[in-house]
Amino acid sequence: LYVKMAIIGRSILRALQAKLTNSVRNISKFSHNKVKYYNTNSLSAVIVAGGTIAIYTAYQCVASKSVLAYQPKNAEEGVRAVRLTSRERRFIRFASVEFDGQLYMTPQDFLESVVEADPRRT
Numbered sequence: 001l002y003v004k005m006a007i008i009g010r011s012i013l014r015a016l017q018a019k020l021t022n023s024v025r026n027i028s029k030f031s032h033n034k035v036k037y038y039n040t041n042s043l044s045a046v047i048v049a050g051g052t053i054a055i056y057t058a059y060q061c062v063a064s065k066s067v068l069a070y071q072p073k074n075a076e077e078g079v080r081a082v083r084l085t086s087r088e089r090r091f092i093r094f095a096s097v098e099f100d101g102q103l104y105m106t107p108q109d110f111l112e113s114v115v116e117a118d119p120r121r122t
Contacts, residue, residue: 090113091103091105091113093113093118093119094109094110094112094113094119095109096109096119097109
C-alpha cells in the first residue's frame with residue numbers, strides 16, 4: 001500500500017515538473033527586449049498611480065481631522081480665565097493712554113507709578 005502511494009506521488013510530481021519546465025521554455029522564446037519594455041512602462045504607470053492614490057488618501061485623512069462639536073469660546077470667557085500679576089494690575093492702574101484697545105504709560109505715568117502708591121486722577 002505504501003509503495004503504491006509513493007509511486008503515485010512520484011508520478012504526479014514528475015508530471016508537474018514537466019509542465020513547469022515546458023512553461024519556462026515557452027516564456028524564454030519571447031523577445032526579452034519587448035517584454036522588458038512593456039513591463040517597465042506598466043510598472044512605472046502602476047507606481048505613479050499608486051503614489052498618487054497614497055498621497056490623495058493621506059491628504060484626505062489629514063484634512064478631515066476637524067472636531068465637528070467644536071464651539072469657539074467667547075472673548076469674555078478668555079478674559080475671565082486670565083489671572084493678572086501684581087505688576088500687571090499696577091500697570092493698568094497707572095496707565096492713562098489707550099490706543100486701539102492697548103494701554104500705554106506716558107513718562108509721567110511711569111514716574112508716578114515708581115514714586116507714588118496710588119495714581120493721581122484729575
